[in-house]
Amino acid sequence: MTSEHITLYFKQGGSDKVYNASLEEVKDNRFVVNFAYGRRGATLTTGTKTNTPLDYDSAKKIYAKLVKSKTSKGYVPGAEGPQYVHTDADTRDTGVQCQLLNFIEEAEAERLIKAPDWWAQEKYDGKRMLLRKTETVTAINRQGLSVDAPDAIITSAGSIDQSYLVDGEAVGDTLFVFDLLAIDGTDLRSAPYGQRLAQLEILGFGEAVVVAETAKTPREKQQFYDRLRASGAEGIVFKQHVAPYTTGRPNSGGTQVKFKFYATASVVVTQINAKRSVAVAVLDGEQSIEIGNVTIPPNKDIPAVNAIIEVRYLYAYPGGSLYQPTYLGPRDDLHVQDCVIAQLKYKS
Structure with a gap:
């Protein structure tokens, strides 16, 4: 009875995906079935099919069923293309750092709507992505690492x-773009945001890269805010139009801030429970603070311990x-250090 592993690939049209499945012995002839999946060349999302270690025969059945379910959908072993090779983060570090925003409360959002020196854009419910174009196009995540991106975005x-x-x-x-940091070798990060945005709006991307809508006057911002909230958008971002682009996250406030219409949090999985539930925690300094359990829907894979997940809550x-x-x-796209207790919204 030994551990087993298989790497499967699926390539069709714009899709180029990889799926790793493994049957692993953890201790005393007890086994788990783990998986990792995503676009080829990107950081893979990990999870498990076993809440607790099982005997070999039981785990083997789960592993075989998992592999069969993927091959029946068109996934094939690695002979169909180059095998996915994991690369360490430092070998993919682009040296690019992005500006990170602090959250604000509703009262502050209402104040910024009326402030003439602040503009507003939608806070999209997606993943941060920068694009650097030289001879080729490189997609970069919020950690500054080069990542894979949909073909449509790269083409546009x-x-x-x-x-x-x-x-x-x-x-x-x-890709909804909202800032231009450099053009033809000229670094624009020290220029006012209004100037950067004006140059961004005339670049003329293809259809898969869209410049974010911007509301500038108090009246435009109020109408924009009301429309976003009514449509179920995640939130709104406010930007001081005379401010430069400042990398990193300030200790508080900042020249760009965000307000969410509903509460979400990035949390760390600390334990896999019975009945498709995981325990989660956040960090308070160096201390891990347990904040309850989250049920994983039947159509979703159970995330592994130490995985970072996003949850919505009241x-x-x-x-x-x-x-x-x-x-x-x-x-x-996040580190454990991003899962801080300060992001939580408490009952008033």
């Missing part, structure tokens, strides 16, 4: 003759758990 980004560096949020096969109890948490999905 390559349709522009100039070299550039833009910042945005990827939602499915569309509110948090001070010193206690999240109320009515809902699993949204994995967050493979």
Whole structure:
């Protein structure tokens, strides 16, 4: 009775995906079935099919069923293409850092709507993605690592003759860009945001790269805010239009801030429970604070211990758990250090 592993690939049209499945012995002839999946060359999302270690025969049945389910959908072993090779983060480090935003409360959002020196854009419910175009187009995540991106985005980004560096949020096969950091070798990060945005709006990307809509006057911002909230959008971002692009996250406030219409949190999985539930925690300094359990829907894979996931919730109890948490999905673009207790919204 030994461990087993298989790497499967699926390539069709714009899809180029990899799926790793493994049957692993953990101790005393007890086995787990783990998996990892995603676009080829990107950071893979990990999870498990076994809540607790099982005997070999039981785990083998789960492993065989998992492999069969993937091959029946068109996945094939590695002979169909180059095998996925994991690369360490430092070998993919682009040296690019992005500006990170602090959250604000509703009262502050209402103040910024009326402030003439602040503009507003939608806070998209996707993943942060920068694009750097030189001879080729490189997609970069919020950690500064080169990552895979949908073919439609790469194709649209390559349709522009100039070299550039833009910042945005990827939602499915569309990238919503909201900042221009460099153009034809000129670094624009020290220029006012209004100037950067004006140059971004005239670049003329293809259809899969869209410049974010911007509301500028108090009236436009109020109408924009009301429309976003009514449509079920995730939130709104406010930006001081005379401010430069500042990498990293300030200790508080900042020249760009965000307000969410509903509460979400990035949390760490600490334990896999029975009945498709996982225990989650956040960090308070160096201390891990348990904040309850989250049910994983039947159509979703159970995330592994130490995985980072996103959950939506109504509110948090001070010193206690999240109320009515809902699993949204994995967050493979974040570090554990991003899962801080300060992001929680408490019942008033």
